[in-house]
Amino acid sequence: MSRYLLRRLLIAIPSLLGISIVLFTVLALAPGDPFEELATNPNVPAEVRMNLRAKFGLDDPVPVRYVRWLGAMAQGDWGFSFASRIDVDTLILQRLPVTLLVIGSSQLLALLIALPVGIYAATRPYSWFDQIANTLAFVGFSLPSFFTGILFILLFSITLDWLPFVYRADISATGWQWFWEHFKQTLMPVMVLGLFQGASYTRYVRSAVLDVIRLDYVTTARSKGLAERAVIIKHVVRTALIPVVTLVALQMPAIFGGAIVTEQIFRVPGIGSLLISAILANDTPVVMAVTFVLSCLVIFFNLVADLLYGWLDPRISYQ
Amino acid sequence: MDEQALRQLISDVEHKRLSRRDFIDKMVAVGVGAPLAAQMLTHAGVAHAQPRSDYKPTKRGGGGALKLLWWQGATLLNPHFAVGTKDQEGSRIFYEPLAGWDPEGNLVPMLAAEVPTAQNGGLSADGLSVTWKLKRDVRWHDGKPFTADDVVFNWEYAADPATAAVTIGSYSNCKVEKIDSHTVRVRFQKPTPFWADPFVGVRGLLIPKHLFEAYKGAKSREAPTNLKPVGTGPYKFVDFKPGDMVRGQINTDYHLANRPHFDTIEMKGGGDAVSAARAVLQTGEFDYAWNLQVEDEILKRLEAGGKGRTTVTPGGNIEFIAINFTDPWQEVEGERASLKTRHPLFSEAAVRQALNLLVDRGSIQEHIYGRTGLATANFLNNPERFRSKSTKWEFNVDKANQILDAAGWKRGADGIRAKDGKKMKVVFQTSINAPRQKCQAIVKQACQKAGIEMELKSITASVFFSSDVANPDTYTKFFCDLQMFTTTMTQPDPELFMDQFCSWQASTKENKWQGRNITRWRNDDYDKAFRAAENELDPVKRAALFIRMNELAIENHVVIPVAYRPRVAALGTKLRAPLSGWDNDMWNLRDWYREA
Numbered sequence: 001m002s003r004y005l006l007r008r009l010l011i012a013i014p015s016l017l018g019i020s021i022v023l024f025t026v027l028a029l030a031p032g033d034p035f036e037e038l039a040t041n042p043n044v045p046a047e048v049r050m051n052l053r054a055k056f057g058l059d060d061p062v063p064v065r066y067v068r069w070l071g072a073m074a075q076g077d078w079g080f081s082f083a084s085r086i087d088v089d090t091l092i093l094q095r096l097p098v099t100l101l102v103i104g105s106s107q108l109l110a111l112l113i114a115l116p117v118g119i120y121a122a123t124r125p126y127s128w129f130d131q132i133a134n135t136l137a138f139v140g141f142s143l144p145s146f147f148t149g150i151l152f153i154l155l156f157s158i159t160l161d162w163l164p165f166v167y168r169a170d171i172s173a174t175g176w177q178w179f180w181e182h183f184k185q186t187l188m189p190v191m192v193l194g195l196f197q198g199a200s201y202t203r204y205v206r207s208a209v210l211d212v213i214r215l216d217y218v219t220t221a222r223s224k225g226l227a228e229r230a231v232i233i234k235h236v237v238r239t240a241l242i243p244v245v246t247l248v249a250l251q252m253p254a255i256f257g258g259a260i261v262t263e264q265i266f267r268v269p270g271i272g273s274l275l276i277s278a279i280l281a282n283d284t285p286v287v288m289a290v291t292f293v294l295s296c297l298v299i300f301f302n303l304v305a306d307l308l309y310g311w312l313d314p315r316i317s318y319q
Numbered sequence: 320m321d322e323q324a325l326r327q328l329i330s331d332v333e334h335k336r337l338s339r340r341d342f343i344d345k346m347v348a349v350g351v352g353a354p355l356a357a358q359m360l361t362h363a364g365v366a367h368a369q370p371r372s373d374y375k376p377t378k379r380g381g382g383g384a385l386k387l388l389w390w391q392g393a394t395l396l397n398p399h400f401a402v403g404t405k406d407q408e409g410s411r412i413f414y415e416p417l418a419g420w421d422p423e424g425n426l427v428p429m430l431a432a433e434v435p436t437a438q439n440g441g442l443s444a445d446g447l448s449v450t451w452k453l454k455r456d457v458r459w460h461d462g463k464p465f466t467a468d469d470v471v472f473n474w475e476y477a478a479d480p481a482t483a484a485v486t487i488g489s490y491s492n493c494k495v496e497k498i499d500s501h502t503v504r505v506r507f508q509k510p511t512p513f514w515a516d517p518f519v520g521v522r523g524l525l526i527p528k529h530l531f532e533a534y535k536g537a538k539s540r541e542a543p544t545n546l547k548p549v550g551t552g553p554y555k556f557v558d559f560k561p562g563d564m565v566r567g568q569i570n571t572d573y574h575l576a577n578r579p580h581f582d583t584i585e586m587k588g589g590g591d592a593v594s595a596a597r598a599v600l601q602t603g604e605f606d607y608a609w610n611l612q613v614e615d616e617i618l619k620r621l622e623a624g625g626k627g628r629t630t631v632t633p634g635g636n637i638e639f640i641a642i643n644f645t646d647p648w649q650e651v652e653g654e655r656a657s658l659k660t661r662h663p664l665f666s667e668a669a670v671r672q673a674l675n676l677l678v679d680r681g682s683i684q685e686h687i688y689g690r691t692g693l694a695t696a697n698f699l700n701n702p703e704r705f706r707s708k709s710t711k712w713e714f715n716v717d718k719a720n721q722i723l724d725a726a727g728w729k730r731g732a733d734g735i736r737a738k739d740g741k742k743m744k745v746v747f748q749t750s751i752n753a754p755r756q757k758c759q760a761i762v763k764q765a766c767q768k769a770g771i772e773m774e775l776k777s778i779t780a781s782v783f784f785s786s787d788v789a790n791p792d793t794y795t796k797f798f799c800d801l802q803m804f805t806t807t808m809t810q811p812d813p814e815l816f817m818d819q820f821c822s823w824q825a826s827t828k829e830n831k832w833q834g835r836n837i838t839r840w841r842n843d844d845y846d847k848a849f850r851a852a853e854n855e856l857d858p859v860k861r862a863a864l865f866i867r868m869n870e871l872a873i874e875n876h877v878v879i880p881v882a883y884r885p886r887v888a889a890l891g892t893k894l895r896a897p898l899s900g901w902d903n904d905m906w907n908l909r910d911w912y913r914e915a
Contacts, residue, residue: 033785038402044485046833052483083402084394084561085540094560153594157602166388166587166598166605170558170566267589269563277392277562277589282781 001310008306012299019295024069027284028062034082034282056082069288079285083278088289091274098169099270102189103259109194110201111248118205119237122213133202140199145258149192149265156188163188167268189266193259197251204247208240242312249305253297322863329363329859339365343423351862352635353424354515354811354901359858361436373895374578374910380569382580382913385894388605390595392562392588397545398524399477399484404610404903407521409565409586411905413460413550416523417451417470418515420811420901422632426515427907430454430465430525430551432501435514446510446856451518453501457574459527460549460556467497470518472528474505481536486522493517512856513812520811520902525551553579553909563588573909580912593617599889600627606913607896608889609904614754615689618887625892631690632886634900635816638692638805640678640747640762640879642671644840647798654828655791655798658839663741665800669726670743671876673719674801677765678879680712686761687754692882712880719769728770736770745800748776748792750783755803758881788831795832797839805884811901813865814852820872821849840877 034056038049053059057068072079078088121130157165164185171181212218213236221231260272267273271290278286309316328345331337339360346356376382393409401407417431426434432452435441441450457465474495477484484490494506495517505517517523527549534542548556551574554567565586569579587605595608596618603626611618611629618629646660664670680694694712728736728743736743747762749755756777763773776799778792783804791798806819818824822841826834845868852864872878888904890896893914897907 031779031782031785031787031790033787035402036781036785038485045488045491046830047480048483048485048487051480055483080540081394081561085400086395086546086561091561095563153597157604158597161602164604165594165602166590168564168585168587169560170564172384172583264590265594267587269560269589273589274562277394280781281394282785 005303005307008303012303015299016292016296020070020073020292021066023288023291023295024066025062027288028065034058034284036282078289081278081283081286083281083283083286088285091286092271092289092293095269095271095274098167098268099256099259099263099272102186102193102263102268102270103255105186106190106193106197106259107248107252107255109190110197113194113198114201114205118202119209119232121202122206122209123232125210130206133206137199137202140195141203143196144261145192145196146261146265148196149188149262152188152192153265165266167266169269185266189262189268192262192265193255196258197255201244201248204244205240208243209236212236212240238312242309245308245312246305249301249308252301253294256294256297321867322860325359325859325863329359329365332360333363333365340423346862347633351865352811352813352901353422354420354426355424355513355813355858355862355865357424357426358513358515359862362858364438372910373897374580374912375895375914376580376912377577379571379573379577379579380582383582385581385584385911385913386605386607387584387586388590388595388598388608389586389588390590390592390609393559393565393586394561395545396548396556396559396565397542398522398526399473399482399486400539400545402485405588407524408609408903408905410524410548411552411903412554412565412567412584412586412908413548413552413556414524414526415550415552416520416525417453417518418520418523419906420520420899421907422897422899422901424811424901426519428454430457442514446512446514447507449505449514450498451503451505453503454574455501457551458572459529459551460570460572461527461530462572463527463529465525465527465551466500467503468500469525469528470503471495471497472532473525474517476526476531476535476539479536482539484539489516489522510854510856512852512854512858512861513814516812520906554581554584557583575909578909584908596621596629596889599891600624600629603627603891606891606894611887611889612691613887614687615691618691618889619689627889627891627894629690629887629889630898632888632898632900632904634807634886636805636807636884636886637695637880638758638803638882638884640801640803640881641797641838642674642840642877642879643797643800643802644838644877647800656796656839658825658827658841662800664743664745667726668876669722670728673722673769674766674771675876675879676713676715676719676722677762677769677771678881679714679761679765680881681714682761683758683882687757688882688884690885691887692754692884695880695883714765716765716768719765723769730770734770735772742772743770744772744774746774746776747801747803748778748783748799749803750780750794751777752780758803793832795826795834795837797826797837803881817849817852817865817868820845820868820877822846838877840872840875842871842875845871 035049035052038044057065069079080087081091117133121133124130153165156163165188167185171178173181218231218235221235256271259270260276263270263272264276274286275290328337328342332339332342343353343356347353389405391405393405395406396410398407398410398414401410415429418426418428418434421427428434430453432454433439435449435451453467459465474490476482477486477490492508496504498504530544530549531542546559553570553573555570557566557568559565567584569582573579592611592613596611596613598604599608600621601624622629642665643656644662644665645656645658646662647656649660651657651659684692684694723736728738731737747759749759759775763775766773782790782792783794785793787793794802794804819835820840821836824834824836825839825841826832826837848864848868852861855861855864886900888898895914896911898904899906
């Protein structure tokens with residue numbers, strides 16, 4: 001097991017290097033200039049911009065810049081943002097808690113909906129419940145989050161005036177008041193993300209359970225006289241979960257990406273909105289760092305998925 | 320309008336035949352900003368208008384929270400690095416300049432005890448120095464006194480090229496010396512008619528010497544105070560998350576009585592302009608929203624919510640079409656649009672004149688911009704009510720056709736005009752932005768009727784407005800026949816704004832397309848007028864020169880102004896916030912209050 005882990009981690013290094021080269025080159029070749037606003041401002045002499053470019057090393061050839069970036073990165077120096085002149089790691093750490101909170105709760109919500117609904121629908125295929133669940137699931141993952149987001153704002157903030165639609169990370173209230181305000185403002189983004197994910201998970205859970213539920217060993221379990229509940233939970237669901245776990249794990253990085261839109265709509269100060277503003281400002285060090293973190297997440301969650309397989313299904317070995 | 324006419328108007332003001340307000344409006348209409356207009360009156364000895372303050376609260380604090388919404392969050396809080404408006408406004412919560420600009424172009428003292436004038440000995444007759452008297456008993460937020468040393472330090476800090484301050488332009492041509500603990504003198508290298516630039520307005524915010532002294536020059540990025548401002552302003556720093564939130568609390572030691580009104584302030588960033596307008600006008604979640612570049616129709620619908628109102632603040636932004644005077648389709652010595660070429664169509668004045676008649680500014684205002692973009696014929700700012708009195712604009716396809724016919728451009732079988740084998744085909748580019756694409760379509764339609772074939776091109780804003788030397792599509796290269804964008808007059812004085820038509824500013828390969836003259840129009844009269852204005856100390860003569868320059872650019876159809884774009888903000892119904900088009904929106908934050 002530990003040898004397997006080590007091997008996987010070693011394999012990850014060249015992949016990350018490759019990814020970083022591609023990212024860096026694409027960003028370096030992409031049009032745009034971090035000092036664009038200086039260029040259009042007549043009060044700022046061109047020399048200031050030239051000076052800044054030289055100071056931040058933007059005039060060097062791309063390979064030189066890459067090696068410099070890699071060297072600094074290896075020592076844990078992520079560079080600093082051109083826009084705010086703050087270290088990139090500070091910037092990301094500032095945004096991380098909010099993103100984790102929103103994405104974590106939305107995933108929890110998605111699974112809380114998907115597992116019971118999917119399993120129940122699969123045990124009674126083509127029943128009324130199944131039909132309705134299916135229809136809602138289709139509707140849920142066909143609607144893009146920017147659409148549901150705006151719909152929610154119109155309904156809950158503007159028409160009903162129940163919830164705020166501007167997310168504020170630091171609320172000055174204390175105690176229960178603080179908790180309540182946070183709950184109110186987190187509700188809409190979490191619902192938008194969670195319902196979308198929950199809808200597609202429901203479909204997966206249902207089909208995974210359907211695949212397993214007709215297998216012989218399930219019939220055996222039933223004929224042993226086990227209660228239906230025990231059959232489903234202990235025998236069916238555990239096996240059926242394997243593809244679902246892969247899906248959830250592989251979806252995680254995509255969810256970070258998908259959250260970008262939602263974060264922008266609700267002004268959630270998370271990683272996604274950081275990425276968007278950095279892209280708009282051509283703030284390459286931040287874009288580089290955030291995209292690199294996202295690619296690390298892909299590799300990491302792949303590994304997590306593989307390790308979970310073994311735990312769920314001991315027949316899978318790590319040799 | 321020449322010097323004589325200007326003097327007549329000033330004497331009218333002096334003898335109360337013309338109100339001060341009307342005079343300034345007239346000046347603004349002919350392209351002279353309100354600050355220069357006010358300067359003319361001061362110079363002529365017309366009493367300086369006492370800046371009015373409508374501030375009502377009679378005690379400090381008690382106003383609760385002030386919530387401001389920016390659709391782009393502030394990314395840094397050091398005014399000397401503040402690139403965009405968002406950063407300048409974020410810094411303005413905590414820092415103050417010696418003086419700011421009010422909506423009528425008057426200087427309002429902030430950290431200065433009084434505005435320097437010739438009468439109080441602040442201005443030298445030779446235009447080489449200004450003496451500022453500082454307000455006493457002002458303290459930085461950490462309790463240290465504010466003195467002349469701080470002012471001198473700001474000059475040293477910003478003028479040092481190694482600091483890489485964006486404010487360097489305002490400080491590199493002068494020397495600042497301390498006279499006593501509360502007096503400083505700014506010495507200019509040459510006679511400077513517009514002296515109110517260093518330490519004034521947007522680029523004049525002052526940072527404390529004792530916290531930045533160790534971080535002057537190359538180490539400027541490392542100063543911890545860059546992120547935790549300690550200023551003299553009405554609000555003290557609490558917390559800052561770049562791109563997201565700036566928070567402050569009341570400065571109970573503020574140097575002006577009964578101010579500020581609010582107990583806390585927060586400036587939230589991110590999202591988009593429409594939903595920012597919504598949060599103020601429709602749900603009232605926020606008290607103020609910045610720079611609402613939203614179609615007027617939407618704004619009106621949101622205003623019906625009754626929670627807030629939009630305000631339109633006149634400033635100096637013009638949406639215009641630039642005409643290329645060089646040939647972008649021909650390469651000379653490896654350079655497109657080289658100064659050695661002439662544009663095959665637009666070098667002929669008649670063609671430019673016809674084109675000017677084909678821009679339907681009325682429809683553009685009516686159908687696209689509404690209150691947020693007023694039709695204009697002037698390159699410099701031009702409020703609606705003076706539209707007819709200044710250079711006229713006209714939309715007339717028939718007249719354009721006549722002009723082109725007379726100039727010998729005959730329609731071919733395909734309906735496209737041609738002359739000497741040259742077909743009238745032009746490419747018109749702009750950045751991607753919904754109202755701009757609509758404008759392009761309106762212009763194209765009219766041109767078609769006049770036998771001009773127009774190809775429309777739209778470029779992503781991040782490319783169009785970049786200074787990327789390798790990219791052919793930047794607006795400074797202008798490898799195209801026509802292009803449209805907004806130019807901002809970021810300085811109250813027109814000098815820097817008007818240098819964009821000087822021949823030595825032409826944007827070429829040699830200067831890496833950094834030159835400000837993008838149309839590459841060159842005119843001796845214009846150059847001469849500009850040179851004269853640079854050294855002219857009499858504000859009236861100087862204003863006359865600027866008016867002349869504006870007329871030259873318009874008469875020669877170098878640019879076609881499309882719409883004058885005032886700044887639009889949304890305010891909660893009860894919020895009272897004095898905004899000025901010549902300074903930041905928060906220039907007078909200390910006077911903001913909410914009616915009971």
